[in-house]
Amino acid sequence: MTNSIRLGIATCLLGEQVRWDGGHKRDEFLVGTVAPHVEWVPVCPEEESGMGVPRPPVRLEQDPHGATRMVDPKSGKDHTAAMTRFSKQRVRALADEELDGYVLKKDSPSCGMERVRLHAEKGMPVRKGVGLFAAELLARFPHLPIEEEGRLNDPGLRENFFERVFAYRRLRQLFIGRWKSGDVVRFHTAEKMLLLAHDPQGYRALGRLVAAVKTVPRADFQTQYSSAFMTVMRKLATPRKHVNVLQHMQGHFSDQLDAAARAELSSLIEDFGHGLVPLIAPVTLFRHYVRRFDVPYLADQSYLEPHPKELMLRNHA
Ligand code: SF4
Structure with missing residues (x-):
């Protein structure tokens, strides 16, 4: 077992320019305060699965059978099969990474852990989706401490997450x-x-x-x-x-x-x-x-x- 705490993380939170628009979502607490105490294992499902940077933005849609799809709303291109295949492979490989925890990115159709916008054919989107990569991660590692960077702004949730990581x-x-x-x-x-x-x-x-x-x-x-x-x-x-x-x-x-x-x-x-x-x-x-x-x-x-x-x-x- 390695000496340092190893945390999986959505790559864009580290300041890497991998988002759909070529930008990042650097999180100051994670990069400034947490980084000296951990080793990061970054994963950007969209970039690593070959969707490119920059790329057209995708979103979660509910099909008529109630299944969740990852779709580019402009072109109609459906990325569900490719992202599901990638996520299964990548999550399986993470089993060898000796992770102690994982920080996901809120609202993302790939990395969001909960309350991701889910679009139906009609009406307003509802906040009940789970990103496709996040869903695989949660299913494969039910006891691994996993949180979103947004929830880590709450002092109680932040303390609980890191207590779980070290425990x-x-x-x-x-x-x-x-x-x-x-x-x-x-x-x-x-x-x-x-x-x-x-x-x-x-x-x-x-x-x-x-x-x-x-x-x-x-x-x-x-x-x-x-x-x-x-x-x-x-x-x-x-x-x-x-x-x-x-x-x-x-x-x-x-x-x-x-x-x-x-x-x-x-x-x-x-x-x-x-x-x-x-x-x-x-x-x-x-x-x-x-x-x-x-x-x-x-x-x-x-x-x-x-x-x-x-x-x-x-x-x-
Ligand atoms: S949220 Fe996930 S898929 Fe989107 S840029 Fe960040 S790491 Fe990549």
């Missing part, structure tokens, strides 16, 4: 080679707080799976655990769930804190719960106490550092 990498590392049941228990223990912040019920269901690890065939266990783990991670962490996790962690060293320090930590957690300070504030204080009081159980928790701090994903209130 997916740790999960893949766990199951590389001949893993033992002890490795699974250690992994699950270290992910506890992070999982609780996303979905406490899902965490408990995962725990039941882990308890039965020795009774389930290895391949089945790996599939079931990976699927359930990524499903839990997809649930959005909320301030209330974070507060529960922080209070739970506080219990691990509250005996070692004097009354003033306990009150300060409690008030910081409360301020976070009320949206007055970002999550990074109480988490930084926790990291300090975990180091100072040497609490190995908490030091191992991915929750305290689930992604590089330079991404500043926990800095929004």
Whole structure:
């Protein structure tokens, strides 16, 4: 496995001039903030499938049988078969790329993940289409973290996406080679707080799976655990769930804190719960106490550092 995080990406988001009009859609957050921490695997389905740059723009149309077609509305040329063939091949090849996630391009008839304009014979287009390449990608990699650049402007969705990307990498590392049941228990223990912040019920269901690890065939266990783990991670962490996790962690060293320090930590957690300070504030204080009081159980928790701090994903209130 490579050391760096590998993200598939719609090529135009990197500033490459591959769009139908010869332009690009460079995304400053991805190119400026994220790029130093990842290796990109760019794919432009329209350019790579031979449609050329520049090229006539295409759109999604619904045929009379309800099927989605990719059509050049000016000439009427139907690109569906060629794009579907290309997408199947390219997505199959991506299986060897060891991807940890994928960033798609919103609204694109090739790369849009959801709400792409779908034109019918009559009336206004409805926003319920999925780009042809994106549809293949989503079907082939159901647990791979996949997002659109537009949705990454939302701080909560952005944080969730990158938490999933880094968690997916740790999960893949766990199951590389001949893993033992002890490795699974250690992994699950270290992910506890992070999982609780996303979905406490899902965490408990995962725990039941882990308890039965020795009774389930290895391949089945790996599939079931990976699927359930990524499903839990997809649930959005909320301030209330974070507060529960922080209070739970506080219990691990509250005996070692004097009354003033306990009150300060409690008030910081409360301020976070009320949206007055970002999550990074109480988490930084926790990291300090975990180091100072040497609490190995908490030091191992991915929750305290689930992604590089330079991404500043926990800095929004
Ligand atoms: S949206 Fe997809 S197909 Fe369109 S230019 Fe970008 S990468 Fe290429």
